[in-house]
Every structure is written in structure tokens, then in C-alpha cells.
Amino acid sequence: MKTMITGVQPTGNFTLGNYLGAIKNFVKLQKEHNSFIFIADLHGLTSYQEPKKIHDTILDLAATYLACGVDPKYTNFFVQSDVNEHSVLGFLVAFQCRVGELSRMTQYKSKKEKQGKDGIDLGLLIYPTLMAADILLYDAEIVPVGSDQKQHIEITRDIGERMNKRYGDMFKLPDYYVPEIGHKIMNLQNPNEKMSKSSPINDKGTIFILDDINNSKKKIMSAVTDSENKIYFDEEKKPGISNLISIYASITNKSIKDIEDKYKDSNYGTFKKDLADLLEKFILPIQEKYKKYRYNDELIKILHNGAIEAEKVASKKLLEVREKMGIKYDN
Ligand code: AQP
Numbered sequence: 001m002k003t004m005i006t007g008v009q010p011t012g013n014f015t016l017g018n019y020l021g022a023i024k025n026f027v028k029l030q031k032e033h034n035s036f037i038f039i040a041d042l043h044g045l046t047s048y049q050e051p052k053k054i055h056d057t058i059l060d061l062a063a064t065y066l067a068c069g070v071d072p073k074y075t076n077f078f079v080q081s082d083v084n085e086h087s088v089l090g091f092l093v094a095f096q097c098r099v100g101e102l103s104r105m106t107q108y109k110s111k112k113e114k115q116g117k118d119g120i121d122l123g124l125l126i127y128p129t130l131m132a133a134d135i136l137l138y139d140a141e142i143v144p145v146g147s148d149q150k151q152h153i154e155i156t157r158d159i160g161e162r163m164n165k166r167y168g169d170m171f172k173l174p175d176y177y178v179p180e181i182g183h184k185i186m187n188l189q190n191p192n193e194k195m196s197k198s199s200p201i202n203d204k205g206t207i208f209i210l211d212d213i214n215n216s217k218k219k220i221m222s223a224v225t226d227s228e229n230k231i232y233f234d235e236e237k238k239p240g241i242s243n244l245i246s247i248y249a250s251i252t253n254k255s256i257k258d259i260e261d262k263y264k265d266s267n268y269g270t271f272k273k274d275l276a277d278l279l280e281k282f283i284l285p286i287q288e289k290y291k292k293y294r295y296n297d298e299l300i301k302i303l304h305n306g307a308i309e310a311e312k313v314a315s316k317k318l319l320e321v322r323e324k325m326g327i328k329y330d331n
Contacts, residue, residue, distance in 0.1 A: 001032070001033055001034045002033055002034065002141045002142055003033065003034040003035075003036070003138050003139055003140045003141055003142070003172075004026070004029060004030070004033035004034070004035050004036070004140060004141070004142040004143070004144065004177075005035075005036040005037065005038070005134065005135055005138050005140040005142075005143060006022050006023070006026050006037055006143055006144045006145060007037065007038045007039065007040035007043070007080065007134060008022065008023070008039065008040060008061060008065075009039075009040045009041075009043045009044040009197075010039055010040070010041055010044045010049075010054055010057035010058045010060075010061050011044045011047075011049065011054075011057070011197050011198050012057070012197030012198045013057070013060070013197060013208040013209070013210055013211070014060070014061055014064045014197070014208065014209045014210065015185075015195055015196070015197055015206050015207060015208055015209065016185060016195065016206075016207040016208075016209060016247065016279075017146065017184075017185035017194065017195035017196070017206075018146075018197070019068060019209060020179070020182035020185055020247070020250045020251075021145065021146025021147070021148075021178075021179065021182060021183055021184065021185065022144050022145050022146055022149075023065065023068050023070070023144075024068075024179070024182070024250070025144035025177055025179055026070070026144045027068060027069035027070060027071075029142070029144065029177070030070070030071060030074045030075045031071075031074050033142065035074055035075040035076065036075065036076045036077075036078075036138055036140070036310060036313075037065065037070055037075055037076075037077050038077070038078050038079060038080045038083075038134070038306075038310070039058050039061050039062055039065075039078075039079045039080060040080050040134070041054065041058055041079055041080050041081050042080050042081050042086060042087065042090075042130060043080070043127060043130060043131065044057075045123065046121060046123025046124055046126070046127050046130075047111075047115075047121050047123060047124065048121075058079060059294065059299065060210065060294065062077075062079070062293075062299055062302075062303060063290050063293040063294035063299055064209060064210065064286070064290055065077065066289070066290075066293045066299070066302070067286045067287070067288075067289035067290040067292075067293060068209075068286055072302045072305070072306065075306075076306045076309045076310045077302060077303065077306040078303055078306035078307040078309075078310045079303055079307065080134065082303070082304075082307035082310075082311075083307055083310050083311050083314050085137055085311065085314035085315055085317070085318045086130070086133055086134055086137065086314070087130075088318060089133035089136065089137050089314075089317075089318055089321065090126075090129055090130040090132075090133040090134075092133075092321065092325065093129045093130075093132050093133045093136070093159055093163075094126050094129040094130075096159055096162055096163055096166070097129055097159065099125070101155070101158075102125050102126065102128060102129070103125060105127075105128055105151060105152070105155065106148075106151055107127070107148065107149075107151070107152070108124055108125060108127070108128075111124055112124065127152075128152045128155050128156070129159070131152050131156065132152075132155065132156040132159045132160070135153070135156050135174050136156065136159070136160050136163075136171040136172075136174075136317075137313075137314045137317050137318070138310075138313055138314065138317070139171060139172040139317065140172070140174050141172055141173075141174055141175060142174065142175060142177050143156075143174050143175070143176050143177060144176075144177040144178075144179075145176050145177070145178060146178065146183050146184055146185075147178050147183040147184045148184060148194055149176065150176050150178060153174055153175070153176040156173075156174055157173045157174060160172075160173045160174075161173060163321075167321075167324040167325055168324050170317075170320055170321055170324050179250070181246055181249045181250050181256065182246055182247070182249070182250030185243065185246065185247060185250075186239065186243040187199060187205035187206065188204065188205045188206070188207070188219055188220070188222075188223040188224065188240075188243070189204050189205035189223070189224055190205060190224070191223075191224060191239035191240040191242075191243045192239055193205075195207070204219055204222060205219070206219075207219060207220075207279070209283060209286055209287075210287060210290060213279075213280050213283055213284060213287070216276075216279060216280075216283065217276035217277075217279065217280060220244070220272050220275050220276040220279060221272050221273070221276060223240060223243075223244060223272065224240045225238075225240040225241045225244070225268050226238050226240060226241065229267050229268055231245070231259075231260060231263040231264065231266060231267075231268070231271050232260050232264075233245050233246075233256045233260060241268065241271075244271070244272065244275055245259055245260070247275065247279075248271075248274075248275050248278065251278055251279065251282050252278065
């Protein structure tokens, strides 16, 4: 069985983009893999988070994962900082990298622009090295992610290969698993920008899975589209409606062609109304399950057990890395 891993940062409320880009595929594939999923709290801390807020968000996110179908029967489910090996390997991996290659990462460049003049957090620069450690630590070969994370998987492969050459084979090299549809859900108010947990135009542009459903439906109804009022997919000329078609296709597992055919004589209002109703049908059961898990002691037990199991694998790998690097002096 191949190993699969993925994670989401507790930097805000879980979005429809996070679900459709990464978690949906993880859930679909979890039974056929040796599966690991984690709450990436250390990644979250690469920029300042208010302690009370991140504390609560970790638990909200954990309950949301379970509500979305992550199943601890098949999956080791844990919080990243509960497994110290992530930090240690993250440190060792960072030493294999050059500042130049890290500062060329697209996510670094775009977040750097947003952070502005007051200086860039070092955490933002070394985010990919910690992510590489998260993956290499488990010899994961499959990483379900949205397309914004492809570059980070590519650099993980480069780093793994570099370390294998320098110190002798120790890591398997991962591949990303990016869905054809839903790999990059765009902001509903600015369809040229990715839908993000922490976007400043979140109020109307982002669908949060746990938000009041009527609010989310309103966001769909007021999503920015073009003036042509014809429903077909063209990301370049019609980014707004194309984004809504992607959401529709990904939620229903229908092809884009089928959706275009179904709505060829309809207007945007009808299409948006149908999508808003579909969203309701899809989100309400998740919200119900979320309530069941969020304030249940079982949640903490699941995370603790997941960390124990993950640690067993991670500690073995870290030992191997230390041996190969020559810093395990007592063997
Ligand atoms: N809009 C999106 N469409 C498809 N996939 C997405 N992902 C994120 N946004 C979209 C995927 O969700 C997973 C978890 O992301 P993350 O929390 O590790 O970081 P991110 O990519 O930076 O996500 P956000 O929501 O944009 O967070 P913030 O605002 O904190 O930066 C990843 O697999 C990602 O590809």
C-alpha cells in the first residue's frame, strides 16, 4: 500500500476550496492507502496567530475533517505539533536549501507582497522546508492538494533527492494528487484570486463550510460574473461563471460538458439558484456531523491516538536520517 498524507493550516475557517482541492480526494482514497492527515498548526504559526483563536481553530478543523469523512479507522489523524519529529526534520531539511530557491516559491512571493513593508516573516520563507519534512517523514508517495501547492511538492521531491544523493537513500519521493476539477476554487468576488481562509475580501468572496448556510447561498447569488449571461466554461474570458461551474461539477461529480448542456438555455440567476440549493444539500449534513464531533471528548482521543501512531513511523524515519547524516553518535 502506498502512503498518502495531507494537511490544512488552522489559520481560519475551513473553506469550500480547502475541501474540494484537497480533503475530498483524501477521503475518497483513504481506505486504499496507508493514510495520514494532520492539522498543520506549525505551518499556521509561520505568521502570527492569536493563541486563543488558533487553539479553537485546531479543534474546529479537527471536527470538520471528521464531518467531511476523514475516518480514524483507516487514517492516522493528528495535530502536527504533537509529533516533534516534524520540527526536527524540518530543521534538518532547511539546512539543505538555498535562500534563493526558497524565495522563488510562488506562494512566498505572493504572500510577501501582501505582508508589505514591515518585513517578511522568516516562517514564510521556510514554509516549504517544513512541508517537505511533513511528507518525507512518512515516505509518502501521494499528496492530495490543490494546484497552489504543486510547487511545494516539486521542491519536496528536489530536497528528498538531494538528501538521498548526499547521505544515501532514505526518502521516497512524493507526487501530488491534484483534482482535474476543483483544484483551484476562486474567490467569488474576485475570480482572479484564489479562495482563501485569510483573504481580506473574505466577507463575500469565500464560502466557509461552517458558516450559516443562508449566508453562503447569498454569496453564491451575488458572485461576480460577466454580462453575457450564457453558461459555458471559459476560464480566461469568463472566470466568474467558470468558477461557479467548477464548484457545481466538483460537488456533484458531473462533467463540465453535462452542466453546460443542462444550462444551455438558462440564465445566471437560475444557475446560481440551483448551485446555492446544491450547496445547501451538500453542506448541511457536514454541519450536523460537525456538531456531533466538536464538543465530544472522543475528538481529543482520536487526535492523541493518531499522534501516537504517527510518532511510531516518524521516530523510526528520523533515527534513520540522523544515522545517515552522521549525528546519531551512539550506535
Ligand atoms: N481555493 C482553493 N481551491 C482548491 N484548493 C485549495 N486549497 C486551499 N485553497 C484552495 C488547498 O487546501 C489545502 C490546505 O491549504 P492550507 O491551509 O495548507 O493553505 P493554503 O493553500 O494557503 O490555503 P488557504 O485557504 O489559502 O489558507 P491561507 O489563507 O491561510 O493561506 C491545500 O492542499 C491547498 O492546496
